Amino acid sequence: MSLSSTGTIAAIATPTGDGGVGIIRISGDEALTIAEGIFKPAKQSFSGFKPYTMHYGYILDDSSVEIDDVLAVFMPGPNSYTGEDTVEINCHGGRAILGAVLGEILSRGARLANAGEFTLRAFLNGKMDLTQAEAVAEMIHAPSKGAAQLARVKLSGVLGDRIEQLRGRLEELRAQLCVAVDFPEDELECLPLKTMKSEVGDAVTNISEILAGVERTKAWREGGLAVLSGKVNAGKSSLLNALLGRNRAIVTDIPGTTRDFIEETLNLDGLQVRVVDTAGLRETNDKVEQAGLDMGRDLAAQADLVLLIIDGSQPFSLSEIDPEFSASSGKCVAVINKSDLAQAEPVPADIMRNAGYEVVEISAKKGQGVDLLSAIIREHILQGAGEPDPDELVPNSRQATTLKKACSELEGLMLDIDMAIPYDLLGVRLETACSALSEITGEITPQEVLNSIFNNFCVGK
CATH class of the missing domain: 3.30.1360.120 (Probable tRNA modification gtpase trme; domain 1)
Known part of the structure; x- marks a missing residue:
């Protein structure tokens, strides 16, 4: 463009x-x-x-x-x-x-x-400015009300104003640095190193405050990913249908019915969660089914939460759980399905609790415990983040990456000041930090960056 x-x-x-x-x-x-x-x-x-x-x-x-x-x-x-x-x-x-x-x-x-x-x-x-333009797209594509609120704050221009104020302070520092370079005999009067380090430290603190909410609000801005994993016929597809409230996945007693993965989106009290039903775990010589199993494992590794679906009516051993999804991973919940049937001995729910897992007992077929499980999914994906502050200032991934670049340069500048690096060399880091901040608001953003931003918009906006 x-x-x-x-x-x-x-x-x-x-x-x-x-x-x-x-x-x-x-x-x-x-x-x-x-x-x-x-x-x-x-x-x-x-x-x-x-x-x-x-x-x-x-x-x-x-x-x-x-x-x-x-x-x-x-x-x-x-x-x-x-x-x-x-x-x-x-x-x-x-x-x-x-x-x-x-x-x-x-x-x-x-x-x-x-x-x-x-x-x-x-x-x-x-x-x-560019932060407001990006906020337009974020408003359109917001996966939740919380995400829309976070985008609205930036649409008002608050982020751009704050970045400009920060850049203005650093540009003033650059001007003073130029004077110190041009008139080295007066450098102590022009810009004492102690004063310079204090100003740069304030800028680092300011950037850190802006970045503070990025990870905490990620689930609200991008949604979450929950993967259903478990042996064949454990009830994964039945659970997906129960969570959706409709028949989305084919459910049969034939092992290997789900050979690929099925993905749907849930809205859990304002939080968007992608739920993926993966192929049932078992040994197979079928190349297509094996490919589905491999994709399922990859998705589980990327997931915010893995629901380990276990048939509570059948004998069960901890050895069936992939070591990657141990209780210590902090991302797994044991879902004991078919709780309406007679439970196997020893009781699978007891085995998983004793191993340190959080356990939820459900009957996907009858809908028992599904509401409780939905609440647990939401809680785990948010991980204590709580509801988003409607006035919180949170940069997107591009803005955050550029802010981190500026912060890294400023932190390096503080170390250079401690080492008494010459003023002209200090100016290089300061200039790089200012340029990074300018990219955020669009003052000097490269053409390819602008293309990548606006090409992601819908036609008509």
């Missing part, structure tokens, strides 16, 4: 599919002219698009045939989302209608917008 995004663009701004209302957005110098060319007002008193006012009328094709009755609004730049003249047309939400209206707009000289191009233009036109 080019940073010199030009021309008038248009796209459907609402999700693909049929709906009550669909919105088409037009942005650029020709937005108003195009809208005037296809819009027929319902009122004879209509004298033109009044800014920020909904106008009722009809969209016409090139033969003056009415395509749809719509509400249209004109938002002149720079007081619009993109900073350019913008028109939004609210149509009925059918795919055919939206496609027809968009086709008329494109035939009048607009081009189809690239992914994220509306927000890119808002960024290029100074309507938002």
Whole structure:
């Protein structure tokens, strides 16, 4: 995507599919002219698009045939989302209608917008910094209410402002450092090393405070992964169906029915959790089934939580548990299924408790204990993080990585100060840290970074 995004663009701004209302957005110098060319007002008193006012009328094709009755609004730049003249047309939400209206707009000289191009233009036109632009995408893709709240804070510009304040302090320090380099005989008066180290230490503390919530809120921002693991016919697929409240996985008494993995998403009181039903563990010569077993083990290794499904009605031994998923791993819960049936001796639940596992007894077939298990899944994935603070400032992964880079340079700078490294060499680390902070807000962000950010947006935003 080019940073010199030009021309008038248009796209459907609402999700693909049929709906009550669909919105088409037009942005650029020709937005108003195009809208005037296809819009027929319902009122004879209509004298033109009044800014920020909904106008009722009809969209016409090139033969003056009415395509749809719509509400249209004109938002002149720079007081619009993109900073350019913008028109939004609210149509009925059918795919055919939206496609027809968009086709008329494109035939009048607009081009189809690239992914994220509306927000890119808002960024290029100074309507938002890069942290706010990223927050737009985070709001759209938020897997939970908590994640949306965290994105909303950044959308308000708080993160960008804080980064700019921090960078401003470091730039002042750079200016003082330049004076010390240019006038070495006055270096003690210009910038005492003790003062410099204190300023850099304050910046490190500030960055550390911003980074503090990254890991703690990861589950809210990205969701969690829970993997169902266990021998064949232990009831993994039945449990997946019970958690979902519908029949998603095929359940039979035939061993090896699940040969691949099945993934579904649960919303556990606002927390999004991906639940994966893996192939039942057993020795096999079937290459397809073995491939499914290998994928299941890989997923379990990556999971936030592994549910070890055990058939409580059958004899059981601890040797059946993969050593990687010992009780000491802290990521496994023993789920004793078929609790409605007579239990084997010695009782599997007792074996697992004595080995240090948290144990939940359920009957997936009858739904017994499933609500309790759902609550335990949520608790384990959050791991004491608690509910997200609606005003907490949490950077995304790109921002966090860049902040860590800046922090590393500043920590190295403090060590260099202790070693009395010459001022001109100290300036290199300080410049690198300032550049990293500039990447976060978009002041000097490389083209490839901007492409990777905006290419992940949906078309229409």
